[in-house]
Amino acid sequence: HRDTEAQRRPGTQGKLMFGNLESPTVERVMRAPFATATNPEEVEALFTAAQARGNEGLMIKDLESAYTPGRRGKAWLKMKRELATLDVVVTAVEYGHGKRIGVLSDYTFAVRDGERLVNIGKAYSGLTDVEIAEMTKWFLEHTLDDQGYRREVEPKIVLEVAFNNVMKSDRHESGFALRFPRIVRLRPDKSPQEADTIERAAEIYQRQGGDQQ
Known part of the structure; x- marks a missing residue:
């Protein structure tokens, strides 16, 4: 012993x-x-x-x-400490839990891969209740596919997200996932064409040590 x-x-x-x-x-x-x-x-x-x-x-x-x-x-x-931040585009949203059960507070987001968007993560923390309420109204009005608890939305909203590290993942089309992502702020000053790219995510992945994660 x-x-x-x-x-x-x-x-x-x-x-x-x-x-x-x-x-x-x-x-x-x-x-x-x-x-x-x-x-x-x-x-x-x-x-x-x-x-x-x-x-x-x-x-x-x-x-x-x-x-x-x-x-x-x-x-x-x-x-x-946050490893870095990425500017990403919201592609889908889901209703939250607890006090956020009636609002769309869980955001799936993507980076650019050429002319298309590929999902890389999901975040549900960082925005204020007022911001979430405003975004819920916007997402309800810009839904492409209503799946009940989840909605695919027009890819027009840009977020800045922070995270601890980038991991290889089969869950997302990008081939990467962000560990512990959280929303830093909305980026209404940026268009989806100005979001970060898959190459930027790969660069961060390599810089942190790649598969050491």
Whole structure:
């Protein structure tokens, strides 16, 4: 039960115990990269290195804290940052849940692939209730195919979306999917012809480390 004992120890002692594991146990343990930082500049450098490895970010821990599964606190903090944003075109909408059950708040969106649009993700957070109400009215008036809970709409609305990373995916025609997408803002100043392209999504995918995700 050495692993359980290590979990109860403060981080510095637990790390030493895990670091001293010998075969064959060590073959079943994958150690995450570990480093210490004493100032914001060092943290930023570690964060940049983590993203270069294809990681989402850092887990920052108080070295004297113990492992407490299921509990929230300030001893362990996640440090993440949006990888990039894309300007995308809404192609379909769905009714929301809970307080948004009567409005069209879930948006499927696409990027440009030559002269056509290919879906790359779906987002349902980021807009205000007022914006969602206004967009619901617009989508109801510009529906191409009413499927009940879902509507295909005229591809005229451009959104800026943020996300954590780009993944390969068979779910969308683009061949990519955005992880944790959220709407940054509506872009009424942009036309669908000014939306980002599949090449831009592929560029971000390669920059983050490709299949390392």
